[in-house]
Amino acid sequence: MWKKLSVVGMSSALALSLAACGSESSSTEGKSSAKSDVIEASIKDATYVISSEDDGQSVDSETGLLEVDVKVTNKTNSSIMLDSYDGVKLYDGDEQIEPENVYDTEVGLDDDSSGTIGGKKVKNVKYYFNVEKDKSYEVGLKPRTKDVEDEAEEVMLKLDTKKYDDSFEALQDPAKAVEAYVKTLYFGEEDKNYDKLVSADKEKIEEQAKEAFVDRMSTATSGTNVDDSEMNKMYDAYKATLAEKAKLEPRVVARGKDKAEVKLKYSSVSLSDVYDALGDYAKEYMEQNATYDREAAYGYAVTKFDKIMEDTDAKNSSYDMTIDLKLKDGKWEIDSSAVKDFNTAFGEGLL
Numbered sequence: 001m002w003k004k005l006s007v008v009g010m011s012s013a014l015a016l017s018l019a020a021c022g023s024e025s026s027s028t029e030g031k032s033s034a035k036s037d038v039i040e041a042s043i044k045d046a047t048y049v050i051s052s053e054d055d056g057q058s059v060d061s062e063t064g065l066l067e068v069d070v071k072v073t074n075k076t077n078s079s080i081m082l083d084s085y086d087g088v089k090l091y092d093g094d095e096q097i098e099p100e101n102v103y104d105t106e107v108g109l110d111d112d113s114s115g116t117i118g119g120k121k122v123k124n125v126k127y128y129f130n131v132e133k134d135k136s137y138e139v140g141l142k143p144r145t146k147d148v149e150d151e152a153e154e155v156m157l158k159l160d161t162k163k164y165d166d167s168f169e170a171l172q173d174p175a176k177a178v179e180a181y182v183k184t185l186y187f188g189e190e191d192k193n194y195d196k197l198v199s200a201d202k203e204k205i206e207e208q209a210k211e212a213f214v215d216r217m218s219t220a221t222s223g224t225n226v227d228d229s230e231m232n233k234m235y236d237a238y239k240a241t242l243a244e245k246a247k248l249e250p251r252v253v254a255r256g257k258d259k260a261e262v263k264l265k266y267s268s269v270s271l272s273d274v275y276d277a278l279g280d281y282a283k284e285y286m287e288q289n290a291t292y293d294r295e296a297a298y299g300y301a302v303t304k305f306d307k308i309m310e311d312t313d314a315k316n317s318s319y320d321m322t323i324d325l326k327l328k329d330g331k332w333e334i335d336s337s338a339v340k341d342f343n344t345a346f347g348e349g350l351l
Helices: 012-022 161-169 173-185 192-197 202-220 228-245 271-289 294-302 305-311 336-346
Strands: 024-028 031-035 039-049 063-074 088-092 095-097 122-132 136-141 155-160 248-255 259-269 314-316 321-328 331-334
Touching: 039 136, 039 155, 039 161, 063 136, 063 161, 088 122, 122 136, 136 161, 155 161, 173 192, 173 202, 173 248, 173 259, 173 321, 173 331, 173 336, 192 331, 202 228, 202 271, 202 336, 228 259, 228 305, 259 271, 259 336, 271 294, 271 305, 321 336, 331 336
Parallel strands: none
Antiparallel strands: 024 031, 031 039, 031 155, 039 063, 063 122, 088 095, 088 136, 136 155, 248 259, 259 314, 259 321, 321 331
16 A cells, blocks of 8 residues: 655654755756655656647647656665656745646657656656746655655756747647648648648649549539640649638647647638539530530630639638648658548548
């Protein structure tokens, strides 16, 4: 049975003396570390993250959720318990702050709530705290033990959040990557964030998007033989219309160190509407020329494609896309399932 052992027969003066001798703190290579008779601990790293539990809403310009990676060595021969429920605290001066319970395994967020560390073993654990930027705190670690007579001392680690400002500024990078990806590959625009943040097979994705458009237009023109040069013009006009009229509103709903989930609210130009407009022009041609020549009728309709693009408004999607991303070599890769969704929305024009 785990228990916290109380100090018996110890005067306050003696307690202070032992505390001074039993716990030591130091800073090695900029990493806060400390030790007691029971544990030795150091902050390996920390990074700002976003939890899906609040749909990414906890982050503002000054505060965020900080994932703190701590290396803990159990110096005793028996197992100890160091869990986030009562063994770990964050101190802001006199204020005591409890760690957050976070469970977003899809993006690699998971606090170590069990906290058992075997005798003479080393364990890397993660804790999550809501903190302010550019502020100093202390992380208190107080393990529970089985075999020591005295209550284990609380080890204090210095935490300066200013060191991790870069990760705070990069929290929204996955959303920027999604926007740059769509604008560059589907709208034909230039976006400075594409080369900076996106990893993708540009030629392959652009070809897939074009194929989706061509297949859709082949159906819309009732199989009329539209030559490649004309189809290229139509696709360029479609992309230009997307760039002008489509709207993208990506937001990061969960973000770990190297994984993220983005929700994309968007509008696109519906090729179903274009399909109808081409049919209307073909019908107009047949009525005006008293003919049932569908090849000629749709050939005429194709000449009106620029006008159709001008007259067609973008429509809001009835659902938000969910996009999973992975960080590799400093750039974000988008999951293949999201690429299929992009091809559907911005290649086939299906909403």
